[in-house]
Amino acid sequence: MDGIRTIAVVEDETDLRALLAEFLSGQGFLVQSAGTWGEFRRHLEAGTEPDLVILDIGLPDASGYEVMQHLRDRPQGAPPIIIVTGATSPRDRSMGLDLGADDYVCKPFDLGELLSRVRAVLRRARTTVTMAPAGDLHIRFGSWLLKRDERVLVHLPEQRVVELTAMEFDLLLAMAQRPHRILTREQLLHLSHIRKGDPFDRAIDVRIARLRRKLEVNPSHPGHIRTVRGAGYVFHPDGTV
Numbered sequence: 001m002d003g004i005r006t007i008a009v010v011e012d013e014t015d016l017r018a019l020l021a022e023f024l025s026g027q028g029f030l031v032q033s034a035g036t037w038g039e040f041r042r043h044l045e046a047g048t049e050p051d052l053v054i055l056d057i058g059l060p061d062a063s064g065y066e067v068m069q070h071l072r073d074r075p076q077g078a079p080p081i082i083i084v085t086g087a088t089s090p091r092d093r094s095m096g097l098d099l100g101a102d103d104y105v106c107k108p109f110d111l112g113e114l115l116s117r118v119r120a121v122l123r124r125a126r127t128t129v130t131m132a133p134a135g136d137l138h139i140r141f142g143s144w145l146l147k148r149d150e151r152v153l154v155h156l157p158e159q160r161v162v163e164l165t166a167m168e169f170d171l172l173l174a175m176a177q178r179p180h181r182i183l184t185r186e187q188l189l190h191l192s193h194i195r196k197g198d199p200f201d202r203a204i205d206v207r208i209a210r211l212r213r214k215l216e217v218n219p220s221h222p223g224h225i226r227t228v229r230g231a232g233y234v235f236h237p238d239g240t241v
Contacts, residue, residue: 005122006030008050010040010067011084012059020054023111024118037062037070050079052122054114055101057085068101077163080121084109102166124166139176141237142224144215146176153214162214167192171207172215175225175235184232208233 007029011017014035021031032050034040037059043050053071057064064083071078083104102121105114139146145154151169153162164172174191175183183191185204192207212219216239223239 004028004030005051006032006048007118008032008034008040008043008053008079010034010037010053010059010064011056012036013056019111020114023115027115029118036060037067040067041070052080052082052118053078054082054084054118057083072163078165080124080166082114082117082121121166124170139173141176141179142239146173148173164211164214168207168211168214171204172211175233176237179235179237182228182231182234188233204233 007024009017009020009024009031011020011033012035017033017035021033024031032040032043032048034043038061055064055067059067062070064085068078068081071081080102083101084107085104086107102124103117105117137147137149139148140156143156145156147154151164151166153164153169153172154160155162171188171192174188178191188204192204208225209219212222212225215224216222224236226234226236228234
């Protein structure tokens with residue numbers, strides 16, 4: 001990784017917060033520690049923007065879901081987020097992913113596994129395409145422009161930038177590069193770098209649903225990202241239904 005990355009650890013358990021801060025500092029990261037949403041918000045207001053947030057869902061002054069929503073509503077959007085939660089149900093995981101989390105870990109967790117996920121999320125968030133041919137930097141489909149150099153999606157008629165999480169961008173890019181081909185969930189997990197073998201087997205479906213809400217005129221009858229029952233998904237650049 002180039003440069004020193006800053007990680008915000010937002011965790012109300014004092015011992016765990018101290019452990020994570022010590023461990024991540026020892027791995028070469030700068031660490032901001034906060035035990036509440038209010039404390040973390042003060043860091044942000046002071047202009048300290050982290051490269052990644054490790055966020056506990058059960059904070060005393062706000063749920064992690066509320067914190068994610070606050071972060072998403074900022075003009076600069078949310079940094080990459082890894083949820084830390086004691087909840088293990090698919091519904092809890094779905095809520096976090098649906099609100100824009102890039103990954104999650106369930107307590108108790110192994111520090112080595114957490115480190116691997118931190119590095120993976122940072123790689124996805126900071127992926128560059130400097131080695132790609134210039135003509136491949138932008139992919140246009142329908143009324144949209146996917147800008148690989150800036151990792152943003154632009155609605156051309158309105159010149160409106162649509163915020164995508166790192167995983168959403170990678171998933172859309174994987175499909176846009178392979179139009180009119182049926183891609184299985186397993187293939188999409190691999191192509192978009194979503195953790196393979198995740199016990200939450202709807203990881204792709206959740207992100208597809210989020211992309212449809214951002215892309216499609218009618219997400220209930222999508223034109224760009226079509227479901228092929230029993231097979232996977234297929235991407236149609238022209239957006240025809």
